[in-house]
Amino acid sequence: MKISLEFRGGAELLVSNIAKHSVDLEGPRWTMAQLLKWVKENLIEERPELFLQGDSVRPGILVLVNDADWELLGQLEYDLQENDNVLFISTLHGG
Template identity: 60%
Template sequence: MPETLKLQINFSGGAELLFDKIKKHNIELPSVRKYLPDSKAEKWTIRELLVWIKGNLLKERPELFLQGDSVRPGILVLINDADWELFGELEYELQQNDNIMFISTLHGG
């Protein structure tokens, strides 16, 4: 098993504004045990990924992206171009080279 997990993370629909206006991030995650030693998780899930995103990519106004341990309502999450609801949402175990997209459907007016 590889030492790191390579992913592509994308933000759009205005969500990128919370991430220094950077839409595409190619990341490498260490073993989940190394990054979250108190976690009982054996593999990275979307739940652990959100903790990592908050600590490493999110630059401002976390309340506009996160609510509790999930994304706030109005943020569409796609895993390899399919709705995360098809994969178990927060419990989805991330796979090598997954493409995770966060799209804000909320627009001010």
């Protein structure tokens, strides 16, 4: 299954400063929970605690799937679809 991942608002710093990733996931069914674990294991290079808290994203990271808030789609239980675009936006900024 091919999907696109985007990291914005500073979240791209956690993934080698590469904002867009095209990903080919093995298998017929993937949930957002599985995707977050995959991102942690395959894309996050350091300090995964800045992206994840427990099994979900940290507070302050907005997740959009095809421009819709993932909270409307079931969050961790959402079943990813072919060609989905998942966008992670950090809304926290240091000062």
